[in-house]
Amino acid sequence: MEAYSIDLRARVLLAVDEGIDTRREIAETFGVTTRWIRLLVQHRRKTGSIEPLPHAGGWDPKFTPERLERLKTLVEKKPAATLDELRKCSRIRCCNMTVSRALKQLGFTRKKRRYVPVSKIAPR
Template sequence: MDLRERVIAAAEEGLMRHNEIAETFQVSVSWIGKLRKRVRETSSVAPEPHRGGQPGAFQAQAAERLI
């Protein structure tokens, strides 16, 4: 079982508070909150897609010039 699934299962059992779950699984309390929100909104524990960041320094056009 994936870490996200185990954390959600522990949270849904209702036997531990978020800070106890965070300590048990070595994750942050805020991550648990974000994960639970994602499950409520999407019904999935899958990670969010990568949202970007800085583009790579090596562009495709530069690669074509090298060939």
């Protein structure tokens, strides 16, 4: 999720500093929440800036570039393997959804049926 723009932050704080409206009315005017306004005022008081904080990180990816290459070779060797089989063969502790996202990152798509049996009902 993107942080609110500096322009919006400055306009909201200007409205709060002027004190003409309540925070609820300011929130409705600018399309933000009163909680966000409170946090923004606290952030300005604490840091002296209205800049958003940088992204704090998150989980390290389970599939590093080397592991992605290994997964790619596994898929090329066994194209009919299921997500569970690929997860077990890759020896990475993760869920099937993680393997699915890694395959999508590699550019693999879901399998599609090539053959559809002919309908047994004749057209009228």
